Amino acid sequence: xxxxxxxxxxxxxxxxxxxxxxxxxxxxxxxxxxxxxxxxxxxxxxxxxxxxxxxxxxxxxxxxxxxxxxxxxxxxxxxxxxxxxxxxxxxxxxxxxxxxxxxxxxxxxxxxxxxxxxxxxxxxxxxxxxxxx
Amino acid sequence: xxxxxxxxxxxxxxxxxxxxxxxxxxxxxxxxxxxxxxxxxxxxxxxxxxxxxxxxxxxxxxxxxxxxxxxxxxxxxxxxxxxxxxxxxxxxxxxxxxxxxxxxxxxxxxxxxxxxxxxxx
Numbered sequence: 001x002x003x004x005x006x007x008x009x010x011x012x013x014x015x016x017x018x019x020x021x022x023x024x025x026x027x028x029x030x031x032x033x034x035x036x037x038x039x040x041x042x043x044x045x046x047x048x049x050x051x052x053x054x055x056x057x058x059x060x061x062x063x064x065x066x067x068x069x070x071x072x073x074x075x076x077x078x079x080x081x082x083x084x085x086x087x088x089x090x091x092x093x094x095x096x097x098x099x100x101x102x103x104x105x106x107x108x109x110x111x112x113x114x115x116x117x118x119x120x121x122x123x124x125x126x127x128x129x130x131x132x133x
Numbered sequence: 134x135x136x137x138x139x140x141x142x143x144x145x146x147x148x149x150x151x152x153x154x155x156x157x158x159x160x161x162x163x164x165x166x167x168x169x170x171x172x173x174x175x176x177x178x179x180x181x182x183x184x185x186x187x188x189x190x191x192x193x194x195x196x197x198x199x200x201x202x203x204x205x206x207x208x209x210x211x212x213x214x215x216x217x218x219x220x221x222x223x224x225x226x227x228x229x230x231x232x233x234x235x236x237x238x239x240x241x242x243x244x245x246x247x248x249x250x251x252x253x254x
Contacts, residue, residue, distance in 0.1 A: 008182045014135045021179045056175040060139060091208050091215075099224050101217040109215070 001046050003028065003053055018061040025054040026131075036118050041089040044114075048082035051075050071130035074120065081117035085110050136183045140253045143173050144186075147251060158243060160206065166246070167199045173251060188251040195245050202238025205231045 006024050011017040029050040035043035055075040058068050088110040095103050125131045147169040154162040170192055177186045209231040216224050 003178045005182065006179055008180065011183075017136070017180070017183070025179075052171075053175060053178070056172055057179055060172075060176070060179075087204075087207055087211055090204065091211055094208075094227055095212070096223055096227070099216070099220040102212075102215050102220050102224060105215045105217070106211075 001028065001032070001050065014061075018057075021057045022054070022061070025050070025057050029054050033121070036114075036121055039114055041086070044082055044117075045086050045089075048079055048086060051079045051082065055079065071124075074124040074130055078117055078120045078124065081113050081120060085113035085117065088113065136180050137253060139180070140176060140184050140186060143169070143176055144251055144253065147173055151246060151249060155246060158239070163199060163202070163239075163242065167196065167203065170196050170199070185254050186251060187254055188249070191249060192251055195242075195249055198238065198241055198245055202235055202242055205234035205238060209235065 004024060006017075006021050008017050008020060011020060029047070032043065032047040032050050035047045052075075055072050058072040058075070062068050062072070088106050092103060092106050092110070095106065097103070123129055147166075150162070150166040150169040154166045173186070174189065174193060174196065177184070177189050209228060212224060212228055212231065
Protein backbone atom coordinates (compact mmCIF):
# COMPACT_ATOMS: atom_id res chain seq x y z
CA UNK A 1 0.00 0.00 0.00
CA UNK A 2 1.38 3.39 -0.97
CA UNK A 3 1.55 5.63 2.09
CA UNK A 4 -0.74 8.62 2.03
CA UNK A 5 0.68 12.13 1.88
CA UNK A 6 0.67 13.79 5.29
CA UNK A 7 -0.98 17.21 5.23
CA UNK A 8 1.55 19.36 7.04
CA UNK A 9 0.49 22.76 5.74
CA UNK A 10 -0.19 24.95 8.74
CA UNK A 11 1.57 22.64 11.20
CA UNK A 12 2.42 24.91 14.13
CA UNK A 13 5.62 23.19 15.20
CA UNK A 14 7.49 19.93 15.34
CA UNK A 15 5.06 18.36 17.85
CA UNK A 16 2.08 19.23 15.72
CA UNK A 17 3.75 17.76 12.60
CA UNK A 18 4.73 14.65 14.58
CA UNK A 19 1.15 14.15 15.73
CA UNK A 20 -0.17 14.43 12.17
CA UNK A 21 2.37 11.96 10.79
CA UNK A 22 1.82 9.43 13.57
CA UNK A 23 -1.99 9.66 13.45
CA UNK A 24 -1.99 8.97 9.72
CA UNK A 25 0.53 6.10 9.87
CA UNK A 26 -1.36 4.57 12.83
CA UNK A 27 -4.63 4.78 10.88
CA UNK A 28 -2.98 3.07 7.88
CA UNK A 29 -1.68 0.28 10.12
CA UNK A 30 -5.03 -0.23 11.87
CA UNK A 31 -6.84 -0.42 8.54
CA UNK A 32 -4.68 -3.43 7.68
CA UNK A 33 -5.04 -5.16 11.05
CA UNK A 34 -7.82 -7.58 9.90
CA UNK A 35 -5.00 -9.37 8.04
CA UNK A 36 -3.97 -10.91 11.37
CA UNK A 37 -7.33 -12.66 11.61
CA UNK A 38 -7.43 -13.74 7.96
CA UNK A 39 -3.80 -14.89 7.79
CA UNK A 40 -3.41 -14.19 4.06
CA UNK A 41 0.19 -13.74 2.90
CA UNK A 42 -0.04 -10.53 0.88
CA UNK A 43 -2.19 -8.70 3.42
CA UNK A 44 0.16 -9.65 6.25
CA UNK A 45 3.10 -8.37 4.23
CA UNK A 46 1.31 -5.03 3.77
CA UNK A 47 0.61 -4.89 7.50
CA UNK A 48 4.30 -5.48 8.22
CA UNK A 49 5.28 -2.56 5.98
CA UNK A 50 2.69 -0.33 7.67
CA UNK A 51 4.11 -1.32 11.11
CA UNK A 52 7.56 -0.38 9.87
CA UNK A 53 6.41 3.02 8.59
CA UNK A 54 4.78 3.82 11.91
CA UNK A 55 7.82 2.61 13.85
CA UNK A 56 10.21 4.80 11.84
CA UNK A 57 7.95 7.80 12.42
CA UNK A 58 7.81 7.07 16.16
CA UNK A 59 11.55 6.63 16.44
CA UNK A 60 12.15 9.88 14.59
CA UNK A 61 10.18 11.78 17.20
CA UNK A 62 11.14 9.66 20.17
CA UNK A 63 12.04 12.59 22.43
CA UNK A 64 8.55 14.06 22.13
CA UNK A 65 6.45 11.67 24.20
CA UNK A 66 7.09 9.18 26.99
CA UNK A 67 5.10 6.30 25.47
CA UNK A 68 6.82 6.46 22.09
CA UNK A 69 9.85 4.21 22.82
CA UNK A 70 7.66 1.41 24.27
CA UNK A 71 5.35 1.56 21.27
CA UNK A 72 8.30 1.40 18.87
CA UNK A 73 9.71 -1.66 20.65
CA UNK A 74 6.31 -3.42 20.45
CA UNK A 75 6.05 -2.60 16.78
CA UNK A 76 9.54 -3.95 16.11
CA UNK A 77 8.55 -7.25 17.74
CA UNK A 78 5.33 -7.52 15.71
CA UNK A 79 7.25 -6.62 12.58
CA UNK A 80 9.85 -9.34 13.31
CA UNK A 81 7.15 -11.99 13.70
CA UNK A 82 5.48 -10.86 10.48
CA UNK A 83 8.88 -10.82 8.75
CA UNK A 84 9.56 -14.45 9.73
CA UNK A 85 6.14 -15.35 8.43
CA UNK A 86 6.72 -13.53 5.14
CA UNK A 87 10.09 -15.24 4.55
CA UNK A 88 8.40 -18.62 4.96
CA UNK A 89 5.60 -17.64 2.61
CA UNK A 90 8.12 -16.67 -0.08
CA UNK A 91 10.09 -19.87 0.42
CA UNK A 92 6.96 -22.04 0.42
CA UNK A 93 6.06 -20.61 -2.97
CA UNK A 94 9.43 -21.78 -4.34
CA UNK A 95 10.03 -25.15 -2.66
CA UNK A 96 8.98 -27.98 -5.02
CA UNK A 97 5.94 -30.06 -4.14
CA UNK A 98 8.17 -33.15 -4.02
CA UNK A 99 9.86 -31.83 -0.87
CA UNK A 100 6.80 -32.55 1.27
CA UNK A 101 8.46 -32.80 4.67
CA UNK A 102 10.40 -29.57 4.12
CA UNK A 103 7.20 -27.81 3.12
CA UNK A 104 5.39 -29.15 6.17
CA UNK A 105 8.17 -27.91 8.44
CA UNK A 106 8.04 -24.44 6.86
CA UNK A 107 4.25 -24.35 7.18
CA UNK A 108 4.45 -25.17 10.89
CA UNK A 109 7.02 -22.39 11.42
CA UNK A 110 4.75 -19.99 9.53
CA UNK A 111 1.79 -20.89 11.74
CA UNK A 112 3.89 -20.31 14.88
CA UNK A 113 4.99 -16.89 13.60
CA UNK A 114 1.35 -15.94 12.97
CA UNK A 115 0.32 -16.99 16.49
CA UNK A 116 3.19 -14.93 17.90
CA UNK A 117 2.29 -11.86 15.80
CA UNK A 118 -1.34 -12.07 16.94
CA UNK A 119 -0.35 -12.39 20.60
CA UNK A 120 2.03 -9.43 20.36
CA UNK A 121 -0.63 -7.35 18.65
CA UNK A 122 -3.31 -8.04 21.29
CA UNK A 123 -0.80 -7.39 24.05
CA UNK A 124 0.09 -4.02 22.52
CA UNK A 125 -3.54 -2.95 22.49
CA UNK A 126 -4.52 -4.51 25.83
CA UNK A 127 -4.94 -2.39 28.95
CA UNK A 128 -1.61 -0.90 29.84
CA UNK A 129 -0.16 -1.53 26.38
CA UNK A 130 1.47 1.41 24.58
CA UNK A 131 -1.43 1.65 22.10
CA UNK A 132 -4.20 1.27 24.66
CA UNK A 133 -4.92 4.98 25.09
CA UNK B 134 14.08 24.39 10.32
CA UNK B 135 13.57 21.30 12.53
CA UNK B 136 12.69 19.23 9.46
CA UNK B 137 15.97 20.28 7.85
CA UNK B 138 17.87 19.19 10.97
CA UNK B 139 16.13 15.81 10.94
CA UNK B 140 16.97 15.36 7.27
CA UNK B 141 20.60 16.38 7.79
CA UNK B 142 21.00 13.85 10.62
CA UNK B 143 19.50 11.00 8.58
CA UNK B 144 21.50 11.90 5.47
CA UNK B 145 24.68 11.90 7.55
CA UNK B 146 23.83 8.48 9.02
CA UNK B 147 23.21 7.15 5.51
CA UNK B 148 26.51 8.59 4.24
CA UNK B 149 28.40 6.94 7.12
CA UNK B 150 26.76 3.56 6.43
CA UNK B 151 27.55 3.93 2.73
CA UNK B 152 31.22 4.68 3.43
CA UNK B 153 31.49 1.69 5.77
CA UNK B 154 29.94 -0.62 3.22
CA UNK B 155 32.16 0.61 0.40
CA UNK B 156 35.27 0.15 2.56
CA UNK B 157 34.45 -3.45 3.40
CA UNK B 158 31.22 -4.90 1.97
CA UNK B 159 29.61 -7.58 4.13
CA UNK B 160 26.13 -8.68 5.17
CA UNK B 161 26.04 -6.66 8.42
CA UNK B 162 27.17 -3.46 6.76
CA UNK B 163 24.70 -4.00 3.96
CA UNK B 164 21.93 -4.41 6.55
CA UNK B 165 22.93 -1.11 8.20
CA UNK B 166 23.02 0.65 4.84
CA UNK B 167 19.64 -0.76 3.93
CA UNK B 168 18.08 0.41 7.20
CA UNK B 169 19.50 3.93 6.77
CA UNK B 170 18.19 4.04 3.19
CA UNK B 171 14.72 2.97 4.29
CA UNK B 172 14.67 5.56 7.06
CA UNK B 173 15.47 8.24 4.51
CA UNK B 174 12.67 7.04 2.24
CA UNK B 175 10.31 7.05 5.19
CA UNK B 176 11.36 10.60 6.07
CA UNK B 177 10.60 11.62 2.50
CA UNK B 178 7.17 9.96 2.70
CA UNK B 179 6.33 11.57 6.04
CA UNK B 180 7.70 15.07 5.56
CA UNK B 181 7.71 15.31 1.77
CA UNK B 182 5.50 18.39 1.86
CA UNK B 183 8.03 20.23 4.04
CA UNK B 184 11.30 18.85 2.70
CA UNK B 185 12.81 18.40 -0.72
CA UNK B 186 15.15 15.42 -0.76
CA UNK B 187 17.04 14.71 -3.94
CA UNK B 188 18.02 11.24 -5.12
CA UNK B 189 14.97 9.43 -3.74
CA UNK B 190 14.12 7.60 -6.98
CA UNK B 191 17.57 6.10 -7.21
CA UNK B 192 17.53 5.34 -3.49
CA UNK B 193 14.21 3.50 -3.86
CA UNK B 194 15.70 1.38 -6.67
CA UNK B 195 18.73 0.70 -4.49
CA UNK B 196 16.56 -0.50 -1.58
CA UNK B 197 14.77 -2.82 -3.99
CA UNK B 198 18.09 -4.17 -5.21
CA UNK B 199 19.39 -4.76 -1.68
CA UNK B 200 16.09 -6.52 -0.89
CA UNK B 201 16.73 -9.08 -3.61
CA UNK B 202 20.18 -9.95 -2.26
CA UNK B 203 18.94 -9.98 1.32
CA UNK B 204 15.97 -12.21 0.48
CA UNK B 205 18.14 -14.68 -1.41
CA UNK B 206 20.58 -14.88 1.50
CA UNK B 207 17.88 -15.28 4.20
CA UNK B 208 15.86 -17.77 2.17
CA UNK B 209 18.93 -19.89 1.49
CA UNK B 210 19.68 -20.08 5.23
CA UNK B 211 16.03 -20.89 5.98
CA UNK B 212 15.99 -23.60 3.36
CA UNK B 213 19.16 -25.14 4.78
CA UNK B 214 17.58 -25.27 8.26
CA UNK B 215 14.17 -26.52 7.16
CA UNK B 216 15.28 -29.10 4.62
CA UNK B 217 14.86 -32.78 5.50
CA UNK B 218 18.00 -34.83 4.72
CA UNK B 219 16.02 -37.11 2.43
CA UNK B 220 14.83 -34.14 0.34
CA UNK B 221 18.16 -32.43 -0.26
CA UNK B 222 18.30 -33.48 -3.88
CA UNK B 223 14.82 -32.11 -4.54
CA UNK B 224 15.65 -28.65 -3.22
CA UNK B 225 19.21 -28.43 -4.56
CA UNK B 226 18.26 -26.51 -7.74
CA UNK B 227 16.41 -23.94 -5.61
CA UNK B 228 19.37 -23.60 -3.22
CA UNK B 229 21.70 -23.06 -6.20
CA UNK B 230 19.38 -20.48 -7.69
CA UNK B 231 19.24 -18.58 -4.39
CA UNK B 232 23.04 -18.63 -4.15
CA UNK B 233 23.29 -17.27 -7.71
CA UNK B 234 20.79 -14.51 -6.94
CA UNK B 235 22.64 -13.57 -3.77
CA UNK B 236 25.99 -13.27 -5.58
CA UNK B 237 24.51 -11.37 -8.50
CA UNK B 238 22.71 -9.07 -6.07
CA UNK B 239 25.91 -8.26 -4.19
CA UNK B 240 27.73 -7.48 -7.45
CA UNK B 241 24.95 -5.12 -8.50
CA UNK B 242 24.84 -3.47 -5.08
CA UNK B 243 28.59 -2.75 -5.17
CA UNK B 244 28.16 -1.07 -8.54
CA UNK B 245 25.01 0.85 -7.56
CA UNK B 246 26.32 2.12 -4.24
CA UNK B 247 29.00 4.20 -5.93
CA UNK B 248 26.32 6.18 -7.78
CA UNK B 249 24.13 6.88 -4.77
CA UNK B 250 23.85 10.51 -3.71
CA UNK B 251 21.21 11.96 -1.43
CA UNK B 252 20.90 15.58 -0.43
CA UNK B 253 18.36 18.07 0.80
CA UNK B 254 17.66 21.17 -1.23
